[in-house]
Amino acid sequence: MDAPQRRRFAGWALFALAVVLFLLSLPLVIGGGYLLYLGGSPYFLLAGIAILFSAVLICRDSPWGVWLYVATVAVTFAWSLWEIAGKGWMPIWQVDLMARVGVLLALMIMALLLLPAMYRRLGRYPPASIRYLGVIVLAGFAAALGLLLLGTHTQTSGTTADVTNTSPTDTPDSTDWVAYGGTNSAQRFSPAAQITPANASQLEKAWEFNTGDEPHSDATPYAFQNTPLKVNGSIYVCTQSNQIFALDPSTGEQQWHFDPQVEREALEHVFSAACRSLAYYEASEEIDQCAHRILMGTMDGRLMALDAEEGTPCNDFGEQGTVDLYEHMDPQAPGYLSNTSGPTVVNDVVVVGHQVTDNQRRDGPSGAVRAYDAVTGERRWTWDSVWTTPDQQPDEGEVYPRGTPNVWSAISADEDLGLVYLPTGNSTNDQFGGDRQPAEDEFTSTLVAVDAQTGEVEWKFTTVIHDLWDYDLGAQPALIDYPTSDDARQAVVQATKYGQVFVFDRATGEPLSPVEERPVPQGTIEGDWTSEVQHFSPGMPSFGSLPGQPVEHLTGAHTWGATPVDHLYCRIQYQRMRYEGMFTPPTLDGGGMLQFPGILGGINWGSASFDDGRNLMIVNNNRMPSRVVLYPRDEADEMENIAPIGDQDASYIDQQAQPMRGAPVAAERGAWLSPIDMPCTAPPWGFISATDLNSGEIVWSRPLGTSVDQGPFGIPSRLKMTVGAPTSGGPVATRGGMTFIGATMDDYLRGFDSANGRMVWEQRLPAGGQATPMTYMHEGRQYVVIAAGGSFQAQTTLGDSVVAYALPE
Known part of the structure; x- marks a missing residue:
């Protein structure tokens, strides 16, 4: 592929990235505004606005769009950890974090990989500091996710305690399973x-x-x-x-x-x-x-x-x-x-x-x-x-x-x-x-x-x-x-x-x-x-x-989604539902009751x-x-x-x-x-x-x-x-x-x-x-x-x- 072809390919790739970010920003801005109106977190509205500006700047071949988006992902990472800590670092909290940042992180990696092409389209060579900064950011996120995955592995091994493991010394008379729970005592x-x-x-x-x-x-x-x-x-x-x-x-x-x-x-x-x-x-x-x-x-x-x-x-x-x-x-x-x-x-x-x-x-x-x-x-x-x-x-x-x-x-x-x-x-x-x-x-x-x-x-x-x-x-x-x-x-x-x-x-x-x-x-x-x-x-x-x-007692921080959009959907539903803790009574309110x-x-x-x-x-x-x-x-x-x-x-x-x-x-x-x-x-x-x-x-x-x-x-x-x-x-x-x-x-x-x-x-x-x-x-x-x-x-x-x-x- 010659240089003009590479520039055209890079241009289309950057345009596609800008379109994806723009489409992602719309539900975050609209839904995030509604969530804020309902009394929920301002994060989604603010993130949506930042991603929208990133999309516009990237479409205009401005490297600042990439760095604004990187900053948005970093803030999302920190905000996610703050919410996860607030609900007590539950078992396998790493899966919660990965879902919160996964889609945004994948788009950030794509943006950083396209950053040199953006500079070349502007007729400039990216400064060494910029190149190193991109590498440092990617390496930092990779190291953080590696540690999180390691943490997931150790968390899922379970909590152990010393309980006497009595070795059987007698031969049972019968081990037939004669009722649903083993016997009518249902001990299983x-x-x-x-x-x-x-x-x-x-x-x-x-x-x-x-x-x-x-x-x-x-x-x-x-x-x-x-x-x-x-x-x-x-x-x-x-x-x-x-x-x-x-x-x-x-x-x-x-x-x-x-x-x-x-x-x-x-x-x-x-x-x-x-x-x-x-x-x-x-x-x-x-x-x-x-x-x-x-x-x-x-x-x-x-x-x-x-x-x-x-x-x-x-x-x-x-x-x-x-x-x-x-x-x-x-x-x-x-x-x-x-x-x-x-x-x-x-x-x-x-x-x-x-x-x-x-x-x-x-x-x-x-x-x-x-x-x-x-x-x-x-x-x-x-x-x-x-x-x-x-x-x-x-x-x-x-x-x-x-x-x-x-x-x-x-x-x-x-x-x-x-x-x-x-x-x-x-x-x-x-x-x-x-x-x-x-x-x-x-x-x-x-x-x-x-x-x-x-x-x-x-x-x-x-x-x-x-x-x-x-x-x-x-x-x-x-x-x-x-x-x-x-x-x-x-x-x-x-x-x-x-x-x-x-x-x-x-x-x-x-x-x-x-x-x-x-x-x-x-x-x-x-x-x-x-x-x-x-x-x-x-x-x-x-x-x-x-x-x-x-x-x-569930809060907005307990909500979750595989993507930012369905996470926002769940967050809005939480704000609309009646929920006062355990034994919240049923309601005719339009949002329903969270049980x-x-x-x-x-x-x-x-x-x-x-x-x-x-x-x-x-x-x-x-x-x-x-x-x-x-x-x-x-x-x-x-x-x-x-x-x-x-x-x-x-x-x-x-x-x-x-x-x-x-x-x-x-x-x-x-x-x-x-x-x-x-x-x-x-x-x-x-x-x-x-x-x-x-x-x-x-x-x-x-x-x-x-x-x-x-x-x-x-x-x-x-x-x-x-x-x-x-x-x-x-x-x-x-x-x-x-x-x-x-x-x-x-x-x-x-x-x-x-x-x-x-x-x-x-x-x-x-x-x-x-x-x-x-x-x-x-x-x-x-x-x-x-x-x-x-x-x-x-x-x-x-x-x-x-x-x-x-x-x-």
Whole structure:
């Protein structure tokens, strides 16, 4: 290329740079001015003006344009560090900084590389001082970013603490996984000890099974969230459409398959098409058939019993192996009432709750929990917040009270005490409670201990009073021996979406860890009310945001974006939303309400794992705010796809907003995201932590998950940076000292040393691991198994795999 050509190329390159800077400056000037008007930071307006002047000067071949832009980037760098320091140098703060300056820095490098060409176009040779200054600036920024990347690496290794790693000396009698949480105690702990932190790096795939279960249409929100059971010589897997497979524990080969032929419409009307667990029952007395049974609740309202050895219906259970869960319920539409978490069997009784798709109508199906004889399927009792006669049922043609709090999560049980523990949700409209009956409020977001034989309430504790935030109890209650100053007490531990962990005496409900009432923000929409106080558990760590710390009060500095423009968008939204800290009530103001912790939690259905040998509670939690916007009824009725399920053919995921029919408002809600589908708050967005139950202190905590499978507009970044991803699913701990977890929005299963949080193994999965893994011993070999089929709601890779890992034979 000769000199004239080089000059022409340089001219076009400088013009292109000026155009890019000009286009970048416009939203910063306009949006920055609006942000300043709303009372936000002046940075964006000032930066936009400086970049605009830089663009004009560069277009006129003035080197001062480049240096003005370099100064703007330097100020941005300093301003970013100042804001990051102001919110406490959170884990992986370097990712926050890189996002704030990355785009500007890339353009600055381009400008400095073109600077000599600019001087040549002016017929001048750049002074030596200018050349050296450009090199110094580039080298300085490169060194700073190098140090930051090094810091990111060391930060993500996690915080360690000295916890005794007890070496197993006994051989467990059984390591079968016979219930969703391992046993009805739901500790998610296995006595298997073959795999340890010392040898876990050798884990390899032992077998993989593909179910072949795929969504019928784009309107079917599949989520393979199953935790398989392992009983005697079989693994039992339940798929998204309630198909059951029995597999060989050593090879994964199919032993039998049962397809209940769930209605297609039912799968399209649910929040997520999922079958988290099955239940296993072994008859306590000799019976004619099906002495060993697999029980399943389906998406279309059936409770089914199958022979565990053959996979055929148990004809003595209900009608030809099926009990109708729609009886006296009036489901109003296929799938509106469904069972996703599976039944629980205790002392010859099958207890089953159900999911009711959120925020559709006030007169939705009842939240009634029912118990049936495990052999005959005969109804034993019904518990409901309003239905006060558990041993009776409505007359022919009548239904249980409509719209009452349901139990959609997994139920735990103490066979010796004869109690089942019900974690309740909300009445059918989450964000409006002005029409709730006192009995509904009494049992909303409440842990309820019920007699397994009669359904009578023994004790209860309401976590969130008059819940307007959908902080229903998603985590399964866990039954553990809780250390106290006197002795270990039989306890039930209830984790919550708003990050509090409560501990009660199993038999009496007496708090074993302090419970406080604290004042919260007031004022909600006309016709509703808010409680002046809410319950907190200061004796246990909070998992509402950064583990072990009080929930952050978000400020404009917490906002974030992958580019300056979407960062500014999030900053404007923050200024427009109502936000007064935790428990800010919903509002009709146009900007909506910022909810933190978000609707996802905190701690959700993944629950906690308890290492009884080390007295550790291991839990993953989310740090993702939600945005909730309410629409007046008359405005909502004009919106598209706003009719509740049962009044239209569109699926739940098609609704522009959730109709909340019967309330004066409709609700649009979800994670607080920018226009490019990235979170509006800086990472980390998810953690895994271990708490010493003796002291109540966190002994280690680390961000969990990387950015490799996520990015702007849902396009995978392929950058494997630890950012702490939102999680869906939970951990399992073992006596061998390992904790295994999938759950993140990248497609990995990971293994951690339970004592110090050091990651010792990870394996790429064929699809998203939005399920809780399990582990078992079989013929002298320990296996770790996870359902890897992804989740529509989590936007992870969909698939149909069940994968087992083990040490080499």
